[in-house]
Amino acid sequence: MRFDIHLSRNFKGGQYLKSFNANSSTDVLGQMKDCWSQSGVNNTNAEAFLFADIDGSSNMHELGTFAFDSDDDLSWEMNLDDADKLSKWTSLGYEADEFIYGHELFEHFIGFILSK
Numbered sequence: 001m002r003f004d005i006h007l008s009r010n011f012k013g014g015q016y017l018k019s020f021n022a023n024s025s026t027d028v029l030g031q032m033k034d035c036w037s038q039s040g041v042n043n044t045n046a047e048a049f050l051f052a053d054i055d056g057s058s059n060m061h062e063l064g065t066f067a068f069d070s071d072d073d074l075s076w077e078m079n080l081d082d083a084d085k086l087s088k089w090t091s092l093g094y095e096a097d098e099f100i101y102g103h104e105l106f107e108h109f110i111g112f113i114l115s116k
Contacts, residue, residue, distance in 0.1 A: 001114055003028060004051040004060055005035045014049045025110035029074065036068045043067035043075060054092070054116050061088075063113065064106070076106040092116065 002021055006014030018035050022028045028050075036048060047067050051060040064078040080086045080096050089096070094112050 002053040003031070005032065006049040006051065007035075007039055007041065008047045008049065009041060010045055011047060017048070023114065025107045025114070028110050029106070032066060032074075033068060033072060036066075043069050052113055054113055063109065066106075074103050074106060076102055078105065078109065 001023070002019060004019050005017045007017045008014045017039065018031075020031045022031060032048070032050065039046070039048075047065050049065055050063045052063055053059065054061050064076055066077070067075045069075065078085070080089075086096060094109070097108070100108055
């Protein structure tokens, strides 16, 4: 599946950074870490957005916001409090679980997306 990363330096909106193909959450996470590291940003001055082409139409869908701290720990937010975003994912069959978050939510959600 094709993914895009957009980087938001100083939290001023995302600009396209890189596209890549991946077949597992491990592949996606590795690409995210590499992009984050190579960009030279940190979690106090930037964030990034992960997009995916989930329906083969080249219409990229925003999956979530991420950052890595100095220990390479992933911060992952999907903003499922937004009714429109939650509605979009549930219409595709995703079942949100309020008890999973962070890295576990990332792996759960990417696994779901890759199964589409």
